[in-house]
Amino acid sequence: MAHDPHDHDHHHDDDHSELGAMDLRVRALQSVLTQKGYIDPAALDVLIDTYQTKIGPRNGARVVAKAWVDPKFRDWLMRDATAAIASLSFTGRQGEHMVAVENTDDQHHMVVCTLCSCYPWPVLGLPPTWYKSAPYRSRAVKDPRGVLAEFGVSLPDDTAIRVWDSTAEVRYLVIPQRPAGTEDWSEERLAELVTRDSMIGTGLARAPGAGE
């Protein structure tokens, strides 16, 4: 088949004519599939809109903030994350079987998929590019501290690190530590401190008053 973009010896990120070629190729495929009746083109728009505007890491941030303020919810989440998260209406594709793991002073958790790009979509949305990249997937299981350093995160030497490789259909959500100085904060305000990376374990929750 003559459509392998790497028949050509140039880099796809830099070459605008190649971007145009990919766009045409994808549009052409969409036409064929529509003509054959395999897809509903309107469904494509709904799918794109869903992952651009509805399903993303703000969902996970709500789960974390609720776990921080509501001990009963936190216990439920640690016992049966799928059900606890479903109670907030975050369910389904690539999050059918959820497990929550909680960071403490002694134990830090980090999530990877070394075999592909498994990621908890209902709570975090689509994975960032680095999560799917060879550098992250190869190093996270062997040198997590080195990986954390690339994110500007440094943990105390005596904090143990646990890496979860998502090799089956179980998806993992890291519950970062609640920042100090937020004791009387509302759930909504707390959720703003919860970054996507803190729920993968490559970051920490933002400290109050810290910027983006």
Place this chain on the structure above:
Amino acid sequence: MNYTSHADLGGRDMPGRIVPEPEGERFHNAWEPRVLALTLAMGGTGSWNIDQSRSIRETLPAYARMSYYEIWLAALERLMVDRQQVLPDEIEAGRMLYPPRETKRVLHATEVAAALARGSPTVREVAAQPRFQAGDRVRTRAGHVEHHTRLPAYASGKVGTIEHLHGAHVFADANAQGFGEQPQWLYTVVFDGRELWGADSASGLRVSVDAWESYLERAAS
């Protein structure tokens, strides 16, 4: 070796920096969301399962040189061509040249939200009792297999501890080969970093994988 996965990257010396990315950044080219949507929509026809789809992706010869959504697109085309749903000359022409094949269903716009919310749970009932329980020491299968599998090379032939039983799940190895779901008990198995990486491993490092029962045998405790 006839079956080669190019996707089994854990612990390998892969070059390149990890480039953090803002949360709002979802796609890097205009065609990428369309590839995502086409893949999900065609997945919705029920023509293949997720393990077959992963198997096609990981065996693409150009895997290492392709971006994520290039891999998705190439795999989608392969899956459809293999089933003669679309032929290569139709992809080139950008229009239908041959009559369509029947699909189990079509994912309509009105059904998308419900389909995504439902997902595809992989938990199944099995008659057999689980062979292992939390705390058991197990050794993972060693060596290459000639098909899609979900036991990473770095965790092959290693001794770890059963930490959790997840119930029985669709067995990826069988499902990827079109042999049906053949559900098996699934366990989280945790390894000490030194077991995986030797004496130089960072202290306090533990790594776990989720492993189906047939990947495991009892190890001396």
